[in-house]
Amino acid sequence: MDVEASVRAFIEKTFLVDKDKTISTDESLLDSGLVDSTAVVELLTFIEGEFGIQVEDEEVVPENFETIEAIVALVDSKRHA
Amino acid sequence: MKQKLATLGDIAYLLNPVVSLSWMFQLARVHGRLRYLLRRETRAAIHGNIAAVCAEQKNGANIDRLTRQFFEYQQLRSLLVYLAPRLSLPEMSRLFPVEGLERLDWAVAQGKGVIVLGSHLNSVCMFSAVALLRRRGYRIGVALPTPEPHYSPSLLRRLLAPGSTEHHFTEHIGGFYAQFNVRPIIRRLQDKEAVAMAGDGWHSAAFAPVEFLGRTLPFTTGAMSIARLTGSMVVPLFVVGPPPDGLRVVLEEPFTVEKGRHPESEVQAKVSAWAKRLEHHLLENISCWHHWVIPNTLESMAAWPQRSLRERYEL
Numbered sequence: 001m002d003v004e005a006s007v008r009a010f011i012e013k014t015f016l017v018d019k020d021k022t023i024s025t026d027e028s029l030l031d032s033g034l035v036d037s038t039a040v041v042e043l044l045t046f047i048e049g050e051f052g053i054q055v056e057d058e059e060v061v062p063e064n065f066e067t068i069e070a071i072v073a074l075v076d077s078k079r080h081a
Numbered sequence: 082m083k084q085k086l087a088t089l090g091d092i093a094y095l096l097n098p099v100v101s102l103s104w105m106f107q108l109a110r111v112h113g114r115l116r117y118l119l120r121r122e123t124r125a126a127i128h129g130n131i132a133a134v135c136a137e138q139k140n141g142a143n144i145d146r147l148t149r150q151f152f153e154y155q156q157l158r159s160l161l162v163y164l165a166p167r168l169s170l171p172e173m174s175r176l177f178p179v180e181g182l183e184r185l186d187w188a189v190a191q192g193k194g195v196i197v198l199g200s201h202l203n204s205v206c207m208f209s210a211v212a213l214l215r216r217r218g219y220r221i222g223v224a225l226p227t228p229e230p231h232y233s234p235s236l237l238r239r240l241l242a243p244g245s246t247e248h249h250f251t252e253h254i255g256g257f258y259a260q261f262n263v264r265p266i267i268r269r270l271q272d273k274e275a276v277a278m279a280g281d282g283w284h285s286a287a288f289a290p291v292e293f294l295g296r297t298l299p300f301t302t303g304a305m306s307i308a309r310l311t312g313s314m315v316v317p318l319f320v321v322g323p324p325p326d327g328l329r330v331v332l333e334e335p336f337t338v339e340k341g342r343h344p345e346s347e348v349q350a351k352v353s354a355w356a357k358r359l360e361h362h363l364l365e366n367i368s369c370w371h372h373w374v375i376p377n378t379l380e381s382m383a384a385w386p387q388r389s390l391r392e393r394y395e396l
Contacts, residue, residue, distance in 0.1 A: 030286060030390055031389075031390070033287060035286075036285075036286040036287035036302065036303075036306060037261055037262070037263045037285075037286045037287075037303055037306070037307075038263060038303070038306035038307055038309075038310050040261070040262070040263075040286075041263060041264055041267060041310065042310070044264070057262055057264060057265065060261065060262035060264065061261060061262070062261055062390045062391070062394070
């Protein structure tokens with residue numbers, strides 16, 4: 001499963017109440033209230049474990065978790081670093 | 082945040098060995114009264130906020146008195162924070178008597194870390210309470226919403242105590258930066274430490290609607306969400322009474338946030354319950370809530386969720 005699909009599946013399984021809804025790649029996760037600070041921690045645990053990366057504290061900023069697209073970009077940048 | 086050259090607090094810190102506390106408190110009161118007289122806009126805002134909450138119970142003269150008390154108490158509390166590193170443990174214990182310490186002890190003994198949930202009631206006195214607990218051997222620190230807190234040492238203070246961390250505010254309260262990224266909080270809880278946070282702030286990614294002071298207002302869900310995630314105990318802390326000699330640190334009944342199948346409602350219930358306790362203490366200590374300094378406090382609070390994340394976190 002590629003990064004985007006994996007991240008999307010985790011978010012939809014963990015945080016989405018309406019299971020029929022689909023989240024678009026550029027939909028705001030934070031402003032919509034789908035993901036809050038605690039959810040970001042759960043997301044971090046997932047992506048660090050799933051993709052074998054380490055996200056530093058200074059990288060945990062809203063911009064990196066605003067959308068699925070941003071999360072994928074973060075993962076890709078850490079994997080290719 | 083711009084580095085301050087020196088503050089009035091530095092002067093108090095320098096004078097402390099030669100000027101008695103009672104004199105310093107009197108000076109702080111006078112300072113507060115001067116600000117009450119000179120800061121007309123702020124005075125009007127605070128007066129309006131207090132009147133909106135208790136107009137039915139208090140007459141105009143009483144609201145004026147409460148407004149003046151707000152300014153005096155603000156200066157007295159600041160003085161206590163600046164002086165804290167100089168005060169002996171007996172002095173700190175006298176100024177900040179703690180009720181319910183056995184509740185904190187019990188919560189700590191559960192072994193999953195403790196969130197000590199304070200508020201802006203007698204704002205910054207929570208810092209003093211944490212400093213006192215640290216001196217008594219508790220492993221506790223304060224999660225700060227900005228990298229450089231307001232009471233960061235000025236240049237003068239750094240010159241007075243070069244290389245020393247003992248007299249620096251942040252180290253004194255075990256302060257650490259944690260805002261959008263709450264991992265620093267979670268690490269400490271997992272290490273069975275206690276973390277002090279405020280439950281009535283606006284630095285939050287999410288809010289829950291709560292009936293408070295006669296209207297529906299948003300309260301941050303951060304502390305309860307973290308407690309739910311980590312299984313940590315939550316101990317409400319309220320600093321009540323008039324500074325400087327009437328303060329009491331009240332630690333209330335600990336609770337957990339259940340990890341059931343409905344996270345939103347589980348968190349909502351606990352946020353509402355905590356806010357009810359804040360409301361109770363606030364109505365008995367009306368001039369002690371720091372948020373009155375916000376113009377149209379309750380209307381402004383209602384609008385917090387509409388602010389962008391960047392604004393809420395003041396990035």
